[in-house]
Amino acid sequence: MTDTLDDLNVEGTTVGVRIDVNSPIGDDGMLADDARLRAHVDTLSELIERGGRVAVLAHQGRPGGDDFVTLESHADRLSKLLDHPVDYVDATFSKAAREAVSNLENGDCVVLENTRFYSEEYMEFEPERAAQTHLVTGLAPVLDAYVNDAFAAAHRSQPSLVGFPTVLPGYAGRVMESELDTLGTIEETPEPRIYVLGGAKVSDSIDVAWSVLEKGLADHVLTTGVVGNVFLIADGVDLGDASSDFIYDQGYWDEIDRAADLLDAYGERVALPRDVAVERDGQRHELGINALPPQDDEAAMDIGSSTLAYYRRLLEDAGTVILNGPAGVFEDEAFEKGTRTLYNAATDVETSIVGGGDTASALRQLGVEGFSHVSTGGGAALRMLTAEPLPAVTALENGPTHQQPADD
């Protein structure tokens, strides 16, 4: 168990708060979607209202990517969302950053620069080694405590996530606490338990499928999206050149063998699409498996109505459904039906859990709501849904011994 904000004496304490605001960035280099910032408002407001001196740490994008930008526009947006002044300093652990943190008064908040502008932050370390990096040795001396609210990055073993809690008293923020409460008790959720794996991250989904089937966490795995297409090919279905080329281009060709091995081992518990939707004459056109392959340039862009009926029947008996990744190319109106219908059906299951940041935004776009829990995390949620430990959470749990009285 990790300590939470309830265990932290906030007033007058200088707190380094790691959040995850890794967000879509527009062509202008500015923040294009603030959903991930909104998620952290409760944690940051609470720290500010309780008189903390708040230094925010976060990453944005990956080196070399178009979304690898400064956190200046994030700081601006946070200030609006919190309805409270938020400073920004274009440094993370240099003298300027340390001075900005040291000069904080009770209730002040400053956002430090994108942690990944500093190269060691994009490496994975054991916590003790992460604690010796320049970021942690530079900044920790001006902090009294560390709060990790970045659940979505908790599967990374990077300095800002595992280094600070090794040298400072560490606490879970409100987002982290709620994610751990829900996703950490996956083994206790009502059975039968169904995992619906879709989207385009085929190798991650196959890892999850292996793990949850081996551990007996999943009674059934339903496949959709590109994941479903790979399983169909692994099962000997000819999906045609367009889908095969797409899978090859994405580098997922080797995954077909892994999918075939999984079908050999657990085939009776893995459900495959019974039909797919392609674009024909500018419109959605559904084809049963027996009618495949489609015409030359037609790709399987969504699951079809028979698959939806089949999956809905399976979901009717489920106690828990865990979903990750859209069922089709939901961005195109003709192919949103699979995702909309399947996710809507999932909201009727007693416990319905959605993992995946992109999936969450797809659902917002489609107006589908009513889940028991929508996780802020993609990779981190998937890892927890297989009951695997997250390095950043383990580092919080193992952190230095500390006893701080909570506020009166």
Ligand SMILES: Nc1ncnc2c1ncn2[C@@H]1O[C@H](COP(=O)(O)OP(=O)(O)OP(=O)(O)O)[C@@H](O)[C@H]1O
């Ligand atoms: N049949 C398909 N063919 C091509 N692309 C597809 C198909 N089905 C789904 N996709 C694409 O998959 C993408 C989303 O997959 P992804 O695995 O990234 O989702 P996610 O798990 O929600 O993401 P994250 O884990 O990053 O939050 C969408 O852009 C969608 O268009």
Ligand SMILES: O=C(O)[C@H](O)COP(=O)(O)O
């Ligand atoms: O968006 C995410 O999933 C997290 O912020 C982690 O980002 P990363 O995959 O670039 O480490």
